[in-house]
Amino acid sequence: MKEGPDIAQIGALIGDPARANMLTVLMGGRALTATELAGAAGITLSTASSHLAKLEAGGLVSQRKQGRHRYFALADDEVGLMLEGLMGFAAHRGFLRARPGPKDPALRKARVCYNHLAGDFGVRMLDRLVADGHVAIDGDDAALTAEGEAKMAGIGIDVTGLRSQRRPVCRTCLDWSERRSHLAGSLGEALLSRFIEMGWARRSEDSRAIRFTPKGERQFLDLFPQPERR
C-alpha cells in the first residue's frame, strides 16, 4: 500500500471486453463514430456511449465533434504504444481473441499501429534505417541522423516540419507479431502517410492490415532493401 502509479485504473479500463474491442479497433488509426464503435464491439449505442465516456475520462481516447458526428480516436501516440506493448505481451502468452483467421498473415506482413507501419514490413524498415545509419537507436530512444534526414527529404518528408511539433520525431514501438521494434513517432506516421499518398499501399477497410500494391511493394523494397532471407 505504497504511493506509486495506479495500474489498476488503467487495467480496469482495458479489462472490459467491450472497451478492449473498441481500443483494438481504434489501433487501426482511424477516427470512428460512436455508432461504428458500438457495432464493432457488439453493444448498443447507449452502452458504447457510456464506455466511451469512461475511456475519455481516463485519457485513453479523445473525441472531435464534426457536425452531428463525434469522431473518437486514441488520445495520442503514448496510448498506442502502451496498447501495442500490452498486445505484444498478450500475443506471446497466447491470449488471442480467436483462432488466427485468414487475415492473420496479412496482418503479420504489414499493418497499421495507430498511425505508423507495423508488422514484418515495419520491422524491416527500421532495421534497414538503422543498418544504413539513418536512424540511431539508443536504448528506447531513437534519433534521425543527418544522412537519415537527407533520405527522408528524398522520399518527400519535411523533417524540419516534424521537429517543430511537440511530439517526438522518432520512437521505437515493440511489434507484437515480430517481437522486435518498428518505427513510431511523427516520422513513423509521416512515412506511412507518404506510402499511402504515393499509392504504394492502402489501408484495409475492415482490419488493421495494410495492403501494398505489387508496384508499391517493389518500390518499398527498393527504398529499404532487405538482406538475403536466412
Added chain:
Amino acid sequence: MKEGPDIAQIGALIGDPARANMLTVLMGGRALTATELAGAAGITLSTASSHLAKLEAGGLVSQRKQGRHRYFALADDEVGLMLEGLMGFAAHRGFLRARPGPKDPALRKARVCYNHLAGDFGVRMLDRLVADGHVAIDGDDAALTAEGEAKMAGIGIDVTGLRSQRRPVCRTCLDWSERRSHLAGSLGEALLSRFIEMGWARRSEDSRAIRFTPKGERQFLDLFPQPERR
C-alpha cells in the same frame, strides 16, 4: 473483429485493485508468501489466495513451494517489463494511487505494513535509528550497525537469530502516508512483535491500525525520542 491479441483478459487481471497492489509489491522483485501479499493488499488470506490463483492461471505470477510456505513472484522478466510499461504510462498520466482518505487518522499514525510498523510512528522510528547511527542506509539497502545491535539487544531482540533467517534483517519500505521510508525486514517485524509482546501496542481487530496504549506510547517515545515538532 476476431483476430489479434486479447488485451481484455490481461487488463481485467490487472484491473482489480487488490491484484494490482499485489503485482506492484511483487515488482520489488522479492518472492512473497500469500500471507504477506494479503497484508500488502489489505485483504484476507482467502481472498488473496483466490486472486493469486487467477494471476497464476493468467501466467503473471508463479509460485514456488518451500516447506509450508508458498512464495509468489512475478512469472518472468516479461511480466515485469509489461507492468513497468503500464506504470510508466500511468505515472505520466497522473494515475497515482489515491491516498486512502484520512478517514482513519489512526492508520496514518501507526499501522502494520506486512508485518512491521508503518505510518508516522514507523517513519519516526527509522529516522531516529538512522540519526543515532544504529541503522545505516545506503540507497534502498539498510544495515544494522554494531551500536544498533546493542540497542536491539537492550530491547530484547536477538539479532543473531534474525540473521540466521533467509530474509533480510533490515529493509526500507516507502510509506504511502508519509512519503518517507520506514523499517521493514525481519528486524522491522521483530520490533513490532516486541512492542505488542510488551503490551505497548496492539493490532486493531478490524483494520491495519496499530493502537498504542498511553504507557506504551510514552515508552516508545522514550526509546525513540523525537526532535521538536517543526
Added chain:
DNA sequence: TTCATACTTCGATCGTAACCGAAGCATTGC
C-alpha cells in the same frame, strides 16, 4: 501422536458495473 502454521476450497453475501430501452438534447436538412 498432537498441535501449529500456511494455504486452499467452499458457500454465501453483497456491491458494482455492464447492459438495454426510452427519453432527452443537439445538429442538420427539408
Added chain:
DNA sequence: GCAATGCTTCGGTTACGATCGAAGTATGAA
C-alpha cells in the same frame, strides 16, 4: 417551422466477481 440523425443521460435489471468466515488440506514442529 418540422422531421431525421447522432449521441447522451436516466432508470431499472441483472450478472459477475470480490469479499469473508469457516472448514478442509498439507507441511513442519513438539
